[in-house]
Each structure stands twice: as structure tokens, then as C-alpha cells.
Amino acid sequence: MNAPYPWQARQWQDLLRLSDRDRLGHALLFSGREGVGVADLALTFAHRTLCEGPSPDVRPCGKCRGCTLYQAGNHPDLKILAPVEEGKAIVIDQVRELAGFYALKSHYGRAKIVFICPADAMNPAAANALLKVLEEPPPGALLMLAAHRFSAISMTIRSRCIRVPCEQVDITMALPWLAKELPNFSPAALTRVLRQAGGAPLTARAIANSDRSELDSEIEAAFAGIQQGRTHALLQAKQFADVSLAELLRVLISLISRLILAKFGCRSIYDPADEPLEPGLQGLSDHLNLKHLYALLDLLFESKLLLSRQSGLREADIAEALWLGLGRASGRQGK
Ligand SMILES: [Zn+2]
Known part of the structure; x- marks a missing residue:
């Protein structure tokens, strides 16, 4: 330790x-x-x-x-x-x-x-x-x-x-620490994994060591596909059935939060990157309006609450309902 x-x-x-x-x-x-x-x-x-x-x-x-x-x-x-x-x-x-x-x-x-x-x-x-x-x-x-x-x-x-x-993490201290922990990572890769972790350094290290850093991009792409009507939510629910709900929520809450902040031209104080969104996500941001993004965030936090309350519901059922909810909430265009 x-x-x-x-x-x-x-x-x-x-x-x-x-x-x-x-x-x-x-x-x-x-x-x-x-x-x-x-x-x-x-x-x-x-x-x-x-x-x-x-x-x-x-x-x-x-x-x-x-x-x-x-x-x-x-x-x-x-x-x-x-x-x-x-x-x-x-x-x-x-x-x-x-x-x-x-x-x-x-x-x-x-x-x-x-x-x-x-x-x-x-x-x-x-x-x-x-x-x-x-x-x-x-x-x-x-x-x-x-x-x-x-x-x-x-x-x-x-x-x-x-x-x-202990909530606040100074990114200028977290990045050098992470660089020592992950000596094979380039500065760009370190920034990326720390962003995926929402600025939480130990989560960033865990993501990097578990070799699941591609998972975030895959979930983000699936989410974008649903929102833009290119794929069906149920298909994605099946594809990511082996991903834990906690992991799924972490990725999606981080993504939606960044999309919301980007609408205001801001980024989180825990975000180590210079730009609020990766270039690939700009189209998605343009596609979704603020009201819709907040509705999605509500949906994610409802699932998080269900998970934390040990409501007796199966995690897989909550995850499937979440994917379907993301699908239902899709297609409302505008800025
Ligand atoms: Zn001692």
C-alpha cells in the first residue's frame, strides 16, 4: 500500500x-x-x-x-x-x-x-x-x-x-504517480485512461492493468449507435451481458457528464485532457440536446440506486432494462 x-x-x-x-x-x-x-x-x-x-x-x-x-x-x-x-x-x-x-x-x-x-x-x-x-x-x-x-x-x-x-484529486499530482505505476504507457495513453476513470487514479491503474481499456470505447460506440439509430438496444444488451453493471454505469455516467459539460464548453476539474470530447464524440454531442442528456443521466442514476439498494433485482435484469431505457430515450434530435 x-x-x-x-x-x-x-x-x-x-x-x-x-x-x-x-x-x-x-x-x-x-x-x-x-x-x-x-x-x-x-x-x-x-x-x-x-x-x-x-x-x-x-x-x-x-x-x-x-x-x-x-x-x-x-x-x-x-x-x-x-x-x-x-x-x-x-x-x-x-x-x-x-x-x-x-x-x-x-x-x-x-x-x-x-x-x-x-x-x-x-x-x-x-x-x-x-x-x-x-x-x-x-x-x-x-x-x-x-x-x-x-x-x-x-x-x-x-x-x-x-x-x-478526500474527494479532490490534483490531476497534476495524479498523472506523474500514474506514469510511475504504468511505465509502459505514453503520456497520451495515461491521459486517456485517467479520463476513463473520471480522474480517479486507482481506478485508472485498475483499468490499465485489467486490459479492459478498450471496453470504454466499445461501450461508448454502442451508446452512440443506439442514440443515432444505427443499432438496437437489445442487441447491445446481449453484446455487453458479461460486463458488470457497475462498470457499465461508470463508463456511461462519465460519458454523459462529459457530453453535458461540453454543451457548456467546459470540462470536469478531474479531466486531465485539454479538450472536453474526443473528436469522434463531437458528432454525438451535436446530435443530442441538453434535456435529453439530463434524462439519460437520470436513468443511469436510477439504475445505480437500484444496484446500491440491493433491491433483490438481478443485476442482469437491471442492466437489460437500462439498455432498453437508453433505446427508448433515443432519437430526440436537436440542440
Ligand atoms: Zn512500527
């Missing part, structure tokens, strides 16, 4: 300052979208807090008892709460386990840390149970919550945490 990443230097310094002045309080809420390293930053700070090295000024020493236990994944003063299965909720029974964890004193005299990730995956009952812990924090407790959707964390929980916002 390389956190703190270059674009997290300010957050890291803030955390060290709070820690050195004994002002951390009992709860920290790290927030930021996926792929910017929110959980990595929180975990590295947890590691640093557990380090017993002579002067863990900057990073954990990596050699002491605390570091050895942390690296082996069995430090007795660190408990991790995560969904039992990826994409599922963190449930109340998991939060109740904290009572047992906090019943014991710290083994090595440092904070007893609970790391909850993603904190926005707690269901309402779990969040309520956590609130009780936050209202009367046990001595020595340090709860670290990492959330991708800050808005999904209740006001009552937020108000009891020190917030560590």
Missing part, C-alpha cells in the same frame, strides 16, 4: 497534526469517491497509530511489534468491519461485536481502532447501533469510517466525527 498518495499530502499532514496534539477525538470520517484511495489513507493512518517505532513521524516504521502484527493482519487492537460479501450491507450484528472488542483494554497501550469500510454500506439498524457507540465512546476508542458516498452517512453520525475529505 502506497498511501498517503501524493494527492493526499494535505490530509496526511492534518491527521499528523491532530494526532500530535492529541486532538483526534474518537471518530474520523474519511470520504471520497471510489478510486481515490480513501480506505488506503485511513488504513495507513490506523497503521501509523498502532506503530510503536521510536519516532513514527511520517510513516509507520514497518519493523516494530505493532507494525509486524498489523502487517500480519492480526493486531489485537484493530478491528475491521466490512460487508461479509462484497456489495452487501454491514449489519447490526457486526456492529454489536464492538461491545466485546471494547470490553478489553488496549493490548499495547495505544488506541483501540475500529475501521468501518465502506461506512455507507451500513444498513439503518447498524448505523443506529454505531451511533450509540459514538455517543458514549469507550476510553481509548478510535473509530475510522471510510465512505464513498458522504451523503449516505446520517447527519447524526457525521456530527460526531472529524471529517477527512
Whole structure:
């Protein structure tokens, strides 16, 4: 793990300052979208807090008892709460386990840390149970919550945490980092993959390493084909049936957002490219009007909500309905 990443230097310094002045309080809420390293930053700070090295000024020493236990994944003063299965909720029974964890004193005299990730995956009952812990924090407790959707964390929980916002990524720091991670990529290819990732560097690295960087262009082409009446939505639903819905939504939300911004002659602050649209997409932008683009964006966010709520619907069914929705919404021309 390389956190703190270059674009997290300010957050890291803030955390060290709070820690050195004994002002951390009992709860920290790290927030930021996926792929910017929110959980990595929180975990590295947890590691640093557990380090017993002579002067863990900057990073954990990596050699002491605390570091050895942390690296082996069995430090007795660190408990991790995560969904039992990826994409599922963190449930109340998991939060109740904290009572047992906090019943014991710290083994090595440092904070007893609970790391909850993603904190926005707690269901309402779990969040309520956590609130009780936050209202009367046990001595020595340090709860670290990492959330991708800050808005999904209740006001009552937020108000009891020190917030560590990690949303913004300075592209001028992300690009050199990505260049080191992907030494075989040309500057143009780095820019392209970072744009595909919506400016999230870890997502960009994952896309590049998974050899799926062509997938974005293929989905974009399919979307353009549907909008311009050159292909049928159901055909495309079949062609991309093996692509996860999360991936599909990531590509399409990024594309539609860029098309909307391009209508205003702007681009996202996370967009590393100079031009808002690739030349091939200009025709599509001219073809679609703003009202239509916003309707498409609504459709995508509805699907995203269905996916995140674990509504019991099959992912494949949501994806097919989405493709059909994109098809139905097609053909409205004008500027
Ligand atoms: Zn150490």
C-alpha cells in the first residue's frame, strides 16, 4: 500500500497534526469517491497509530511489534468491519461485536481502532447501533469510517466525527504517480485512461492493468449507435451481458457528464485532457440536446440506486432494462 498518495499530502499532514496534539477525538470520517484511495489513507493512518517505532513521524516504521502484527493482519487492537460479501450491507450484528472488542483494554497501550469500510454500506439498524457507540465512546476508542458516498452517512453520525475529505484529486499530482505505476504507457495513453476513470487514479491503474481499456470505447460506440439509430438496444444488451453493471454505469455516467459539460464548453476539474470530447464524440454531442442528456443521466442514476439498494433485482435484469431505457430515450434530435 502506497498511501498517503501524493494527492493526499494535505490530509496526511492534518491527521499528523491532530494526532500530535492529541486532538483526534474518537471518530474520523474519511470520504471520497471510489478510486481515490480513501480506505488506503485511513488504513495507513490506523497503521501509523498502532506503530510503536521510536519516532513514527511520517510513516509507520514497518519493523516494530505493532507494525509486524498489523502487517500480519492480526493486531489485537484493530478491528475491521466490512460487508461479509462484497456489495452487501454491514449489519447490526457486526456492529454489536464492538461491545466485546471494547470490553478489553488496549493490548499495547495505544488506541483501540475500529475501521468501518465502506461506512455507507451500513444498513439503518447498524448505523443506529454505531451511533450509540459514538455517543458514549469507550476510553481509548478510535473509530475510522471510510465512505464513498458522504451523503449516505446520517447527519447524526457525521456530527460526531472529524471529517477527512478526500474527494479532490490534483490531476497534476495524479498523472506523474500514474506514469510511475504504468511505465509502459505514453503520456497520451495515461491521459486517456485517467479520463476513463473520471480522474480517479486507482481506478485508472485498475483499468490499465485489467486490459479492459478498450471496453470504454466499445461501450461508448454502442451508446452512440443506439442514440443515432444505427443499432438496437437489445442487441447491445446481449453484446455487453458479461460486463458488470457497475462498470457499465461508470463508463456511461462519465460519458454523459462529459457530453453535458461540453454543451457548456467546459470540462470536469478531474479531466486531465485539454479538450472536453474526443473528436469522434463531437458528432454525438451535436446530435443530442441538453434535456435529453439530463434524462439519460437520470436513468443511469436510477439504475445505480437500484444496484446500491440491493433491491433483490438481478443485476442482469437491471442492466437489460437500462439498455432498453437508453433505446427508448433515443432519437430526440436537436440542440
Ligand atoms: Zn512500527
